[in-house]
Amino acid sequence: MIRIYNTLSREKEIFKAITPKKVNMYVCGPTVYNYIHIGNARSAIAFDVVRRYLEYRGYDVKYVSNFTDVDDKIINRAREEGVDEMTIANKYATAFDEDTLPLNIRPASVRSRATEVIPDIITFVQDLVTKGYAYESQGDVYFRAKKFHGYGILAHQDLAEMEANAAGRLNDEEMTRKEDPIDFAVWKASHSEEEISWQSPWGKGRPGWHIECSVMSQKYLANTLDIHGGGIDLAFPHHTNEMAQSEARTGQKFVNYWMHNGFVNVNNEKMSKSLGNFTTLHDMLANYDDPMTIRYFLATTQYRRPINYSSETLEQARGALDRIRTGYRNLLFRMDNAVVGSDSTIEDEIKQHVRDFEFAMDDDFNTPNALASVFELVTLANTYTDENEVKKATAELLLESISTMMGIFGVDGLADRSELTTEQKSLLEARVVARQMHNFELSDQLRNQLRDLGISVEDTATGQRWKHER
Template sequence: MYIYDSVLRKKVLFEPITPNVAKIYVCGPTVYDDAHLGHARSSVAFDLLRRTLSALGYDVTFVKNFTDIDDKIINKMNTSGKSLETITHAYIQSYKNEMHELGVLDADIEPKATQTLQEIIAFIEVLLEKKIAYTLDDGIYFDTSKDNQYLTLSHMVLEETNMQSRVKTNDDKKNQKDFALWKFSKEGEPTYSASFGAGRPGWHIECSCMIEKHLANPHGHYQIDIHAGGADLLFPHHENEAAQTRCKSGQELSKYWMHNGFVTINGEKMSKSLGNSFFLKDALRAYDGEILRFYLLATHYRANFNFSEEDLLQTKKRLDKIYRLKKRIYGIKASSVSVPFKTALLEALSDDLNISVALAAIDEMVSLSNEKLDAEPKNKGLKQTISADIEYLDTLLGIGYKDPYEYFQLGITEEEKNKINTLVEARLQAKKNKDYAQADAIRATLKEMKIQLMDTANTTQWEKIDEQ
């Protein structure tokens, strides 16, 4: 397996700390609002990484956190009048539900910052004792001058590091790039007791502590194998995580760092300040989660991703072909996945998740399978292999798992289905009565409803017509 390391800025051979074991930590959401397309992109990208490593035989432990104490959450408390627990619980549940719709597997461990307070306090106590942290009126700060490797992760230079935090900075800091480890309590804010003063943790310290608590190898040079997240987290978040862990433990936080590209909508970087943040729940109302997943997968994870409904519908045609093939082998039990097909997929994804090559292999499988079925329509062994190949797509890519007939009826409500089925039956009866004018009229009515009919020897099937 080769992966692109963001620090080295090149593809490298993945060599885990412990042979055949992969410990992965992905930065999860700050749960103060609904998930957006950027969250979906990161989740789908690293879900693919996890599935690929598992398919290659690695024993994977996958951790994704929830930041459930943060300035943005406090702002939400102030504007909504709701408690921290009420806000964070609701957004964690909606996030998980939406990830399930995208076919994203639950993490093995899903820690919360508020469940890691003991570890955070102990971590800060060590930094204070080592004089790597210092106290100001408003909190405890990390002294970046004490880390001679600071900024080596992100390759930033000092002039670029003015915006160090997500809130107004303290002018009394020793260095402008120093960051808050702990913020002393203010009226109306959640507060937790600590030996150095009541307050709440800063953002960066939370992830370092969750990694140390749930994943860290106490010995050796590195704590975990892969730390991943969106490209926007490289600086300052990941840089600061790495610095504080390095200074506290003498270990590097992670052996490899992976980052997915930015998400844009019609060419603009996703940003609430631009007013174009695209909530995932809105996308899921318009499109099935599997279709969205396939669209998100189809662009390489490191590339910037421009969301466009036109591109989504074009990408969906590839998924349609998989389901058309699945229709042809409907009801056939799978045997064993084709070795050449499995090998082609794993070789592609072993090259830093090269999805374009993997999708080309899928296109070829679909095309060849259809050719073979045309030549040997009654070959049961062939159908069993094709069925296994499609099942493997579910295992590896999280696609192709639906009933093919239901897939082509996505977006139709139960009430609409009942109406369509009634019209289809009426048309069949009209044909039996040789009332072809009535049968044609019903077909025309269904076409106006964006329903396409396909007559077979024994029945009539119907599908929803995609609006282009």
């Protein structure tokens, strides 16, 4: 039984899929005007872990996400660089795909761009106007927020407070266009010939930001979603407005479980351009040689909690992941001389740790507690490796359990030698040959060379083992 913290009720609720064993899940994607920052990467990873765990639990998950490829930020960026909007959007959409790949973030079942659903957006807006939920004003179309019963409840916002905030943000011109300061744009009139725009019943214009997610989730999933996810900063206004638009149009509940992930702070400070600590994933990958450590770092904090990113916390993650890799690899080395059979007491222990892992993940995806079970398995692997006799079936179960659980965190390739440089690899191979030839002088030399390169080598009855020295 999986329980999920629902932002709307502020409670952990028992998860019940609308259609048994199927999950419809929508997660807001980035605005493609720049490389994504570490906070966007965290969100994509948090929901990738949710998706992987639901699949592990036997659900067939359809995962839809978007690229916002028309918006003020993109228009401004295009103007700055003297290119058109689609050049900017294409560049950063491609960069998203390239940068999320080494982090093992699985592609969405459907990833749609706002500009691919413009006719659907126009129909959606027309429906809102027909139902009296939206009105045209000087080429813009606004949603009547107060007409929607319960506007603001998702983010637990007080209506009077929202009104005061909204009024403070608007200039006089916007005030005259809106019936009420808290109304929000679902369609925006185009004010310049150079800007990207589409013909609509209200003149030339483009969609407001929030509308695309309402349209795509209905088009590619259903009127009611099992899960809708995104960063906590999206709860208001973005998700609040998505909810109002969608429910106003369909008269049905929009989302059963609203999930929001926490922020990423950099060196204990909120990330912002003005503080100079704005960290893009693109730069992180360029400056760091082990993407799986970044993945591990971002996946193993409980998704609702904040993450503090610093070179120290990333190094801690690397050390922890190396412990898992070393335990896994040592067990793998022992497979070469494992004997047929199984050890039932060890297997019972393994199964108990797997159950503990599931118990933790069932509890609103408590990854730190789940990770503790993985470390129990690694400890077990280390002690089992030291035994005189290792049974093949038991060692296999242990290896498979560790890799399956780490796979749910999206961390794979535990024994992958690609983490070694070409030089390290060839020295290790040369050393195996040297020992076969009984050239111990050479093998000692190679060991020293490897040590200088950060690899320590140990000879055991079953062959050479290595690990990173850090």
